[in-house]
Amino acid sequence: MVMRSFQAKLALLFVAVLVLLQTATLIAVHLAGQRTIRKSLGNELRVGSRLFDRVLDGRGRQLSETVRILSSDFAFREAVASNDEPTINSVLTNHRARINADVAMLISLDGTVVSDTLEHRITGKPFPLQELIREAAAGGEPSAFVSFDEHPYQLVVVPVVAPQPIAYVSMGFIIDERVLDDVRRLTGLDVSLWNASARNPRLISTVPPEYRDELYRRASALTPRTSDVDETVQVGGEDYQALLHPLRTEDRSRIYTLLQRSIAEAARPYHTLELQIFALSTAALIVALIAAILFARGVSRPLQQLAADAYRIEQGEYKGAIAVRQRDEIGRLATAFDRMRTGIAQREEQIVHQATHDTLTGLPNRTLFISRLASAIKWHPQAQSVAMIMMDLDRFKEINDTLGHHFGDLLLIEIGRRLSQTLPESEIVARLGGDEFAVMFFADDVDGAIAVAERISGALKLPFVLAGVSIDIDASMGIALYPRHAQDPENLLKRADVAMYDAKKNHAAFAVYETGRDEHSLRRLSILSDLRHSIERGELELHYQPKIDMRSERVVHAEALVRWRHPVHGFLRPDEFIPLAEQSGNIGVITKWVLGRAIRDCGEWNANGHDLAIAVNLSALDLFDSELPVYIGGLLAEANLAPSKLVLEITESAVMKDPAYALRILNDLKSRGVMLSIDDYGTGYSSLAHLRRLPVDELKIDKSFVLSLGNGAKDDLVIVRSTIELGHNIGLKVIAEGVEDARAWTIIRDLGCDMAQGYFVSKPLPAPEFAAWVESSRWGGAGGGA
Amino acid sequence: MRHRLLTLILFLALPAIANAATIVATVRDSRGIGVPDAVVYAVPERTASPSRKTAIMDQRNRMFVPHVLPIQTGTSVRFPNSDDIRHQVYSFSPAKPFQLPLYKGTPANPVVFDQAGVVTLGCNIHDRMSAYIVIVDTPHFEKSGADGRVTLNVPSGKYTVRVWYPSMRSEPAPIPMTAGASDRNEVVFTVR
Numbered sequence: 001m002v003m004r005s006f007q008a009k010l011a012l013l014f015v016a017v018l019v020l021l022q023t024a025t026l027i028a029v030h031l032a033g034q035r036t037i038r039k040s041l042g043n044e045l046r047v048g049s050r051l052f053d054r055v056l057d058g059r060g061r062q063l064s065e066t067v068r069i070l071s072s073d074f075a076f077r078e079a080v081a082s083n084d085e086p087t088i089n090s091v092l093t094n095h096r097a098r099i100n101a102d103v104a105m106l107i108s109l110d111g112t113v114v115s116d117t118l119e120h121r122i123t124g125k126p127f128p129l130q131e132l133i134r135e136a137a138a139g140g141e142p143s144a145f146v147s148f149d150e151h152p153y154q155l156v157v158v159p160v161v162a163p164q165p166i167a168y169v170s171m172g173f174i175i176d177e178r179v180l181d182d183v184r185r186l187t188g189l190d191v192s193l194w195n196a197s198a199r200n201p202r203l204i205s206t207v208p209p210e211y212r213d214e215l216y217r218r219a220s221a222l223t224p225r226t227s228d229v230d231e232t233v234q235v236g237g238e239d240y241q242a243l244l245h246p247l248r249t250e251d252r253s254r255i256y257t258l259l260q261r262s263i264a265e266a267a268r269p270y271h272t273l274e275l276q277i278f279a280l281s282t283a284a285l286i287v288a289l290i291a292a293i294l295f296a297r298g299v300s301r302p303l304q305q306l307a308a309d310a311y312r313i314e315q316g317e318y319k320g321a322i323a324v325r326q327r328d329e330i331g332r333l334a335t336a337f338d339r340m341r342t343g344i345a346q347r348e349e350q351i352v353h354q355a356t357h358d359t360l361t362g363l364p365n366r367t368l369f370i371s372r373l374a375s376a377i378k379w380h381p382q383a384q385s386v387a388m389i390m391m392d393l394d395r396f397k398e399i400n401d402t403l404g405h406h407f408g409d410l411l412l413i414e415i416g417r418r419l420s421q422t423l424p425e426s427e428i429v430a431r432l433g434g435d436e437f438a439v440m441f442f443a444d445d446v447d448g449a450i451a452v453a454e455r456i457s458g459a460l461k462l463p464f465v466l467a468g469v470s471i472d473i474d475a476s477m478g479i480a481l482y483p484r485h486a487q488d489p490e491n492l493l494k495r496a497d498v499a500m501y502d503a504k505k506n507h508a509a510f511a512v513y514e515t516g517r518d519e520h521s522l523r524r525l526s527i528l529s530d531l532r533h534s535i536e537r538g539e540l541e542l543h544y545q546p547k548i549d550m551r552s553e554r555v556v557h558a559e560a561l562v563r564w565r566h567p568v569h570g571f572l573r574p575d576e577f578i579p580l581a582e583q584s585g586n587i588g589v590i591t592k593w594v595l596g597r598a599i600r601d602c603g604e605w606n607a608n609g610h611d612l613a614i615a616v617n618l619s620a621l622d623l624f625d626s627e628l629p630v631y632i633g634g635l636l637a638e639a640n641l642a643p644s645k646l647v648l649e650i651t652e653s654a655v656m657k658d659p660a661y662a663l664r665i666l667n668d669l670k671s672r673g674v675m676l677s678i679d680d681y682g683t684g685y686s687s688l689a690h691l692r693r694l695p696v697d698e699l700k701i702d703k704s705f706v707l708s709l710g711n712g713a714k715d716d717l718v719i720v721r722s723t724i725e726l727g728h729n730i731g732l733k734v735i736a737e738g739v740e741d742a743r744a745w746t747i748i749r750d751l752g753c754d755m756a757q758g759y760f761v762s763k764p765l766p767a768p769e770f771a772a773w774v775e776s777s778r779w780g781g782a783g784g785g786a
Numbered sequence: 787m788r789h790r791l792l793t794l795i796l797f798l799a800l801p802a803i804a805n806a807a808t809i810v811a812t813v814r815d816s817r818g819i820g821v822p823d824a825v826v827y828a829v830p831e832r833t834a835s836p837s838r839k840t841a842i843m844d845q846r847n848r849m850f851v852p853h854v855l856p857i858q859t860g861t862s863v864r865f866p867n868s869d870d871i872r873h874q875v876y877s878f879s880p881a882k883p884f885q886l887p888l889y890k891g892t893p894a895n896p897v898v899f900d901q902a903g904v905v906t907l908g909c910n911i912h913d914r915m916s917a918y919i920v921i922v923d924t925p926h927f928e929k930s931g932a933d934g935r936v937t938l939n940v941p942s943g944k945y946t947v948r949v950w951y952p953s954m955r956s957e958p959a960p961i962p963m964t965a966g967a968s969d970r971n972e973v974v975f976t977v978r
Contacts, residue, residue: 074876074910081878162878163908163916 006303007296014292015285022281029277033270038241041266042230045243048187048259052245055183056154056175060143064156066099067171068141071160080106080160080167088115092169101171103148107133107157108167119149129250132157133168147253148172150198155250175255180206189259190240192219193247196254207260211236219244219258232263239263302330306337318345358431360409361416369430369438373489376440377482386482387443389453390496394474394504395683396435398653403469410466411473422459423452438496446512449479453510476503477510485513528580530566535593539565542597543764547615547735547757548779550749555779557647558605559615559757560598561764562590578619587619595635599646601767603639610774615647617679620654624661629668643673647698651679655694663694670695677735682719692730698754699727703738706758710744717747724751807965809938811973813930813949820934821977824951825856825920827927828965831944834924836860840896843907843917845873850907850917854952856927857919862896874910881905881921904950920950942967949975 070076079091088106092115096104105116107127116123127133128146135142136157143156153172159165180191184206192205192215203216218233222244233242242260249255309322322338325331356368364372376386393399393415400408412435419429419437428440439456443449456477463470478500486492495513503511534540540562547557564572581587595616602614622628636643648669655662655678666676676696683702691699701723705716720736727734736748739758748756765773774780813824837858844851846868857863865875867890876885881903886893888911899905899921909915920927926945928936947961958975965971 072913077878081883083880161908161913162876162906163913164906166878166906 007293007300010296010299011289011292014288018281018285018288022285026274026277026281029274030270033267033274037263037266037270041241041261041263042243044187044261044266045189045230045241045259048183048189048191048261049243049245049257051187052183052191052257052259055179055186056145056247057143059173059179060154060156061141063101063154063171063173064141064143064158067101067156067158067169070095070099070171071158071169077160077162077166080169081162085115089117093117096171099171100173102151102174103153103155103172105170105172106160106167107170109165114167127168127170129155129157129170132170132250136168137165144250145175145247145253145255146172146249146251147195147197147255150195150200150202152193152195152247152253152255175204177204177206180204187259189261192216192258192260194219194256196220196256197252205258207235215258215260219256222258233260235260241266299330302326302334306330306334309337309341313341313344316348318342318348358416361413361431363416363420363437364428364430366430366432366438369428369432369440370489370493372428372430373440373492376442377489377492380442380482384442384444385449385484386492387441387449387452387479388481388492388496389439389449389456389477389479389510390432390493390500391437391439391456391475391477392500392504393435394476396473398656398683399471399473401653401656403471407467407469411464411471414464414466415460415473415475418459419456422455438493443481446479446481446484449481450510450512453477453479457509475509476500478503478513479510480513485515524580527566527569527572527577528584531577531581531584531586534564534566535589539567540590540593541565541766542594542601543766544601544614544770545757545764546762546770546773546777546779547755548761549755550753553779555612555761555774555777556755557613557615558602558770559617559649559764560594560601561617562594574617582619582621587621588625591616591619591622592631595632599632599635599639599641602645603641605771605774606641606645608771610771612774613645613647613675614641615649615677617649618654620651620657623650623654623665624658626665628665629672629674632669632674633672644675647675647677649677649679649700650696652681652683652691666695682723691732696732698733698735699723700735700737700757701753703736703758706736706738706744706748707740709747710741720748720753721751724748724753728752805941805967807940807942807967807969807971809926809940809945809947809963809965809971809973811930811936811938811947811949811975813934813936813951813975813977815977820930820932821951822930822932822934823854824930824934824936824949824975824977825854825922825927826930826936826938826947826949826973826975827856827922827924828938828940828945828947828963829922829924829960830926830940834858836900837925838862840864842866843919844868845875845909845915848909848912848915850909850915852929853917854929855917855919856929857899857921858925858927859902859921859923860898860900861921862898863919864892864896866892873912873915875907876910877905877907877919879903879905882919885910918952922948940965942969947973949977951977 073095076091076095079087082088092104092106096117103117105127106114108114111127111130111133113122113125113127129144132142132144132155136159141156143154146153146155152175154175155170155172157168157170160167160169175193180193183189183191190206192203192207194201194203194216203212205212205215207215215233215235218235219242222231231242231244233240240260241263242258245257245259247255247257305323318341322334322341326334356365357363358365373386373388380386396408399411412431415437416429416431419439423429423439423441430438432438439452441452443452457475460473460475463472478496478498480486480492480495480499482492485495499511499513503509543561543563544558545561546555547559548554549556562574564577566572578587581590598614598616602612605612632646636646670676675698676694677698677700678691678694678696679700680702681699682705701720705720708716709720724734733754735755735757736753737757739745739748739756739760741760744758745756745760761779762773762777809828811826813821813826815821837860839858840862841855841857842864843855844866848869855863865886867873872888872890874886874888877883881901882897882899882905884897899919902921902923905919905921907917907919926938926940928938930936942965944962944964947963949958954977958977961973963971963973
């Protein structure tokens with residue numbers, strides 16, 4: 001539409017300018033033509049007028065000659081000489097008729113009219129035109145215009161010689177249409193003549209009789225003039241250029257001639273010229289119009305093409321170069337456009353890639369994975385299932401914390417690479433976020449999916465050597481299949497997630513989703529929302545597990561372990577809800593409740609004579625609470641318990657979150673006399689050198705090492721032994737938890753471990769039972785209750 | 787010519803011979819130049835008897851010769867045609883209208899001019915031929931030569947001296963005179 005109007009505009013401009021110019025030209029030509037016509041008409045009329053005079057002149061001479069010949073007729077002369085009046089009259093009449101003269105007069109030498117043929121005779125009177133006689137006597141051939149009897153005459157006077165002049169004969173010829181016709185033939189002009197002196201002037205003319213009255217009226221309006229007049233007169237509705245030309249008359253009669261020429265007729269050649277110019281102009285206009293349209297089209301077609309291409313690009317279609325190949329500005333525009341197109345295409349590709357891919361590993365992201373999953377579900381082969389494996393790394397957070405984010409990133413990249421290499425046939429390897437990966441493929445059945453999971457597991461078993469550090473990682477994988485486990489991508493993902501958590505919980509490499517397990521995640525949600533109210537509802541309680549001094553084989557410490565008696569889900573272990581409390585920010589409240597209850601219970605035990613210390617686990621988040629040392633101080637004072645009777649157990653990773661801050665808190669606690677213990681030692685990556693800087697008093701070897709001691713695991717034995725030795729070397733007491741049987745007990749005792757904790761001694765017991773156990777057990781308090 | 791005065795001087799001299807007188811006339815124009823072919827004639831008081839003489843008006847080389855022929859009343863004039871072409875001589879003059887039909891040689895009969903006056907001769911087929919026959923009632927006449935002078939020998943007596951010349955419009959006033967014996971009378975006509 002815009003293009004069309006541009007085309008039209010251009011054409012319109014062309015044509016308007018041309019029309020303007022040509023109109024101006026036509027007007028100029030027309031005006032010049034009009035002027036030229038007037039001028040040339042004026043000239044023509046003046047020339048015509050002179051020609052008319054010449055014609056009359058010649059006619060006069062011719063008449064003179066005729067009359068001269070007549071007058072030399074012997075009989076005529078004889079008759080004239082006879083002096084006999086009747087004879088003279090008759091010879092005059094006769095000879096007048098002979099030469100078709102209209103009037104004849106005989107004049108004596110003294111100028112008296114001797115005889116005449118006029119209607120009103122003037123015989124006996126002097127000839128009215130004496131000058132003519134004198135001229136004739138002098139040998140001239142006088143002719144003059146006079147009026148007789150109302151008619152305009154051309155009159156000649158000729159001497160009658162015998163052989164000397166004996167008289168003069170004058171003959172007159174009425175000027176009639178014949179004369180005017182002659183002039184008209186010669187000049188092409190209409191000629192009119194009238195005697196204004198006459199009582200009833202009559203117009204003789206070459207114009208058609210029907211116009212004569214009108215012409216006479218117009219012409220006589222011009223007549224009191226005596227010289228030539230150039231005028232425009234209108235006759236019969238037509239304009240004429242006319243020249244009024246008074247005849248020089250001898251008798252002062254007013255005889256006028258009027259020469260005229262039709263202006264329209266004179267303009268005819270100009271009309272032809274104008275018509276030709278008009279035709280040429282029109283032709284030029286058409287040519288210009290076509291040229292303008294072609295030109296405009298030449299401009300607008302590539303523009304239209306560009307517009308179409310732009311629309312195409314707008315629609316997101318970037319394929320196909322812009323098809324405008326010109327060397328002009330439009331061509332340059334098109335080139336720029338094309339560059340823009342490829343630029344946009346590249347950027348969009350990049351954006352789409354970024355939107356659908358993980359920037360770190362370059363793997364598809366969750367969005368793309370879900371969409372691929374959707375299309376796989378839609379198009380999957382009938383006989384096959386769409387399988388997906390969700391995987392996350394165990395303790396990736398700790399790796400990140402201890403080895404740095406850069407290392408974590410490198411690890412993720414390498415894992416992505418290994419997954420891709422391991423599963424060349426797989427449809428998709430995606431990183432869903434964090435340390436979470438997903439793999440999608442077609443599998444015949446669950447076993448096929450498990451085979452893939454095993455391959456992945458195998459691939460991850462090899463140590464990762466990155467930035468000079470060699471590291472082993474464990475991953476948990478959840479397997480879910482469509483259509484067996486879910487009907488849509490979201491649910492499939494969720495089920496795989498649930499399966500993955502199962503694997504994690506079971507410390508297995510992978511788990512296949514079991515129908516109904518999905519409620520687990522619902523349970524988590526419910527736990528999360530109930531956690532807030534658990535304390536006020538009194539649903540939390542503490543169990544205590546004794547820690548035995550290996551040398552005295554007496555209970556010295558009790559570790560407080562929190563339990564949640566959930567109204568719906570029943571008895572919950574801390575593994576299940578502590579991470580949720582950490583995530584939801586409720587851990588501080590729980591820690592304070594645990595501390596409060598544990599210190600109070602311990603206060604009571606000590607008051608009852610049992611020399612027991614109480615051990616409480618602190619969450620990593622607790623180490624950010626700067627109020628904690630003061631709070632603990634308050635609790636100890638309240639329970640009248642020495643600070644050395646409180647052991648705070650902290651995991652390595654908790655300290656590593658913000659070591660500087662944690663150190664400050666720990667130092668504060670230490671300065672108050674509180675005992676500090678490193679919990680779950682061996683699962684993190686902190687070195688003993690690092691531990692040395694911490695103000696801790698004991699190390700607690702992670703139960704995973706201790707549990708396997710009973711099975712005779714050599715590796716773990718080495719770890720446990722070296723840990724105990726190293727701990728002792730830097731002045732720490734070492735405690736082993738997870739001691740389940742006598743064999744483990746014996747081993748760690750032989751290794752020189754300071755304390756032991758585990759089912760071999762006692763399971764965690766509620767406060768009253770624990771108190772009873774202390775009373776009754778063989779590990780019972782040293783100085784206690786006995 | 788028109789504006790020229792012609793003076794005719796008459797010398798009145800004593801006649802050398804008794805009863806004989808001489809009239810010497812000069813015809814001149816206003817510039818004093820003599821007028822040729824002027825006919826000066828003296829008309830006596832007493833009418834003279836007509837002449838029986840014959841004069842010749844020849845036609846030679848398409849011209850009348852002489853151009854002016856003065857004669858006394860009653861004189862016969864012959865019109866011989868010396869050319870080898872024909873002429874048709876005519877006169878419409880009141881003094882003697884006549885015409886001689888086309889002829890060669892000399893017509894049989896001469897034309898008698900018995901009335902005083904001037905006869906203008908023409909040839910009907912040769913318009914340019916023209917001559918004058920001046921017929922006077924006196925035997926005393928003479929035609930001037932190139933100098934315009936005329937000498938008349940007349941018997942003494944009373945005369946009226948008159949003049950005619952070809953281009954004359956109106957006759958100058960006649961000069962009356964008495965010519966004594968042996969008189970030499972000088973007359974001057976100054977003509978216009």
